[in-house]
Amino acid sequence: xxxxxxxxxxxxxxxxxxxxxxxxxxxxxxxxxxxxxxxxxxxxxxxxxxxxxxxxxxxxxxxxxxxxxxxxxxxxxxxxxxxxxxxxxxxxxxxxxxxxxxxxxxxxxxxxxxxxxxxxxxxxxxxxxxxx
Numbered sequence: 445x446x447x448x449x450x451x452x453x454x455x456x457x458x459x460x461x462x463x464x465x466x467x468x469x470x471x472x473x474x475x476x477x478x479x480x481x482x483x484x485x486x487x488x489x490x491x492x493x494x495x496x497x498x499x500x501x502x503x504x505x506x507x508x509x510x511x512x513x514x515x516x517x518x519x520x521x522x523x524x525x526x527x528x529x530x531x532x533x534x535x536x537x538x539x540x541x542x543x544x545x546x547x548x549x550x551x552x553x554x555x556x557x558x559x560x561x562x563x564x565x566x567x568x569x570x571x572x573x574x575x576x
Contacts, residue, residue, distance in 0.1 A: 458495045465502055465542065466493040468535040469528070478527065482513075482520035491549050495542070502542040505549035514548050521546040 470490045472478060487509050494503045508517045521528070525544075533541040561567060 455497070458497065458499075461499055461536065461538065462493040462495045462502070464536045465495070465504075465532055466490050468532045469493070469504060469544075471535070472528065472531055477531070478521075478524055480520050480524060482516050483524075485512075488517060488521075489549075498540075499538060500540050500542055502544050504544055504546050506546055507549040518546045518548060 473483065473488050473490065476484055478484070489507045489509075490504060491507060492505045494505075495501070504521075506518065506521065508514055521544075529541045529544050532544070562571070
């Protein structure tokens, strides 16, 4: 393992820049700086940003509040291809303007599904070790 990698094998630099991009996007969305009705109303969470090794591409995982049309929000974010990347690059101060790709974050749904499975009586019994 290299010195500049985490135990998972990810570069510390990639993680740091991804976190900076995440903070910049969260701030832009929270302040309502994007002039698009679809994005202006709902609160959009940015739980994770994954950067490519050359820092030219960023995969942004977003999750709007429940009850919001998730696909419409992702599509609206994708159409702001001029404003968002340039604003993020200005705030993060990177050499390149990263191309942003927005995807729905499924981790909350997966976590809820796993939690529901663990609460099933037969699984709970196995976890506590109770024998019948």
